[in-house]
Amino acid sequence: MEARKPFVSEEQCPIETVIHVVGGKWKPTILWHLMDSTMRFSALEKRIPDVTQKMLAQHLRELENQGIVTRTIHPSVPPKVEYSLSEYGRTLVPVLQSMCDWGRNHNRLGGDMSVRQMQS
Amino acid sequence: MEARKPFVSEEQCPIETVIHVVGGKWKPTILWHLMDSTMRFSALEKRIPDVTQKMLAQHLRELENQGIVTRTIHPSVPPKVEYSLSEYGRTLVPVLQSMCDWGRNHNRLGGDMSVRQMQS
DNA sequence: TAGGGAACTGACTTCAAAGTAAGTATGGGA
DNA sequence: TCCCATACTTACTTTGAAGTCAGTTCCCTA
Numbered sequence: 028m029e030a031r032k033p034f035v036s037e038e039q040c041p042i043e044t045v046i047h048v049v050g051g052k053w054k055p056t057i058l059w060h061l062m063d064s065t066m067r068f069s070a071l072e073k074r075i076p077d078v079t080q081k082m083l084a085q086h087l088r089e090l091e092n093q094g095i096v097t098r099t100i101h102p103s104v105p106p107k108v109e110y111s112l113s114e115y116g117r118t119l120v121p122v123l124q125s126m127c128d129w130g131r132n133h134n135r136l137g138g139d140m141s142v143r144q145m146q147s
Numbered sequence: 148m149e150a151r152k153p154f155v156s157e158e159q160c161p162i163e164t165v166i167h168v169v170g171g172k173w174k175p176t177i178l179w180h181l182m183d184s185t186m187r188f189s190a191l192e193k194r195i196p197d198v199t200q201k202m203l204a205q206h207l208r209e210l211e212n213q214g215i216v217t218r219t220i221h222p223s224v225p226p227k228v229e230y231s232l233s234e235y236g237r238t239l240v241p242v243l244q245s246m247c248d249w250g251r252n253h254n255r256l257g258g259d260m261s262v263r264q265m266q267s
Numbered sequence: 268t269a270g271g272g273a274a275c276t277g278a279c280t281t282c283a284a285a286g287t288a289a290g291t292a293t294g295g296g297a
Numbered sequence: 298t299c300c301c302a303t304a305c306t307t308a309c310t311t312t313g314a315a316g317t318c319a320g321t322t323c324c325c326t327a
Binding site for chain 3: 298299300301302303304305306307308309310311312313314315316317318319320321322323324325326327
Binding site for chain 4: 072081
């Protein structure tokens with residue numbers, strides 16, 4: 028069940044690796060929230076209103092398997108599970124930051140640049 | 148307390164913007180080649196062996212519409228079309244570089260990290 | 268006139284990622 | 298006793314990005 032095909036060995040370019048790691052539909056947002064603080068499953072659910080439990084669990088599991096995110100179980104009455112960036116995951120922070128800066132600027136320039144390119 | 152209204156089209160987080168721009172299946176590779184030099188359509192085809200003409204054309208068109216790539220037509224006997232990063236596209240280079248560095252390191256650490264995380 | 272190379276475009280299919288809905292285990296409180 | 302909350306899992310359906318393959322235009326050479 029853990030048998031996954033070797034995605035990395037076939038990549039020609041390491042940029043694809045990053046996209047594979049952060050490129051799920053909800054992963055950027057998950058990482059964005061975990062950059063600031065440790066969060067519970069339910070807290071992430073609230074912060075990311077449109078994500079389903081299934082997708083949240085699945086993406087968190089993938090990030091955990093990739094060593095980006097750490098999962099901590101507190102055995103309490105209602106179960107309490109906390110997610111945080113692992114030390115390795117923190118090495119992604121500058122990358123995410125530079126992506127974020129560019130993205131923010133791109134959005135500021137008009138979001139969909141195709142509007143500006145219509146004239147051609 | 149989280150601003151969740153779509154401040155940009157549909158993106159909640161600017162990281163998604165970057166992924167939207169570079170995240171097509173072939174876009175990282177296309178950009179990777181264009182970072183070095185201007186290239187013709189056919190040259191890209193040769194450098195990216197598995198891409199189809201349709202997907203190459205489609206992704207190039209998208210990058211052009213987003214203002215990342217410049218398309219130059221030389222009206223010659225067999226048509227000659229050259230693609231290069233636009234000035235705006237060059238602002239992506241540091242971002243791509245940092246993604247690339249991280250990705251390369253991630254691959255070097257064992258490619259599929261899940262092998263190291265199997266203890267769960 | 269026939270064929271060729273470059274650079275596409277369009278109709279259709281495919282398949283994995285994402286979504287929907289429901290189910291599970293735990294124990295504490297009403 | 299039953300219900301509630303948390304943190305999931307499983308089975309099934311839908312969506313959309315990507316792939317296949319064939320067609321098109323342009324002018325040139327043979």
